Amino acid sequence: MSETALPQSSFFVTGGTLHLDASSYVSRQADTDLLSSLLNHEYCFVLNSRQMGKSSLCVRTIHKLNQQGVTTVFLDLTKFGGSNLTPEQWYAGLLSETGRALGLRKEFLMYWKEHNDLSPLQRVFGAIQEVALPATTQPIVIFIDEIDV
DSSP states (O other), X not given: OOOXXXXXXXXXXXXXXXXXXXXXXXXXXXXXXXHHHHHTTOOOOOOOOTTSSHHHHHHHHHHHHHHTTOEEEEEEGGGGOOTTSOHHHHXXXXXXXHHHHHTOHHHHHHHHHHTTTSOHHHHHHHHIIIIIGGGOSSOEEEEEEOTTO
16 A cells, blocks of 8 residues: 655745745734834844744845845854854854855955954954945845844
């Protein structure tokens, strides 16, 4: 007797970020509020329990921001390593990935090396302020996901 495989449904997704075109995504007030606040140049944060749609909200918001000419960066902190890195290495990785997303990786790493008298966090913010902002006329929004790591 052979088993009949049940058809895979793209509607249901277990775990992880939903694709931009996922039909199972339920728009919430947070979608409108986040987009509106970011377009008004407000600092925003989205805090909620695990698996509640924060990353999916970011993906959809990034898409809408890009359509409106906003430059976006998405940083998933789980990809930077943890206790096996020094703070210097961790922040350098964060800066490198931010630079890559902005098309300024080489310039960001040069800034990092030239300002080694500053703390790692000061170098990250310095590169954004002194390298990224002068390089564009568009607003930049940086999303930082998985902050619990």
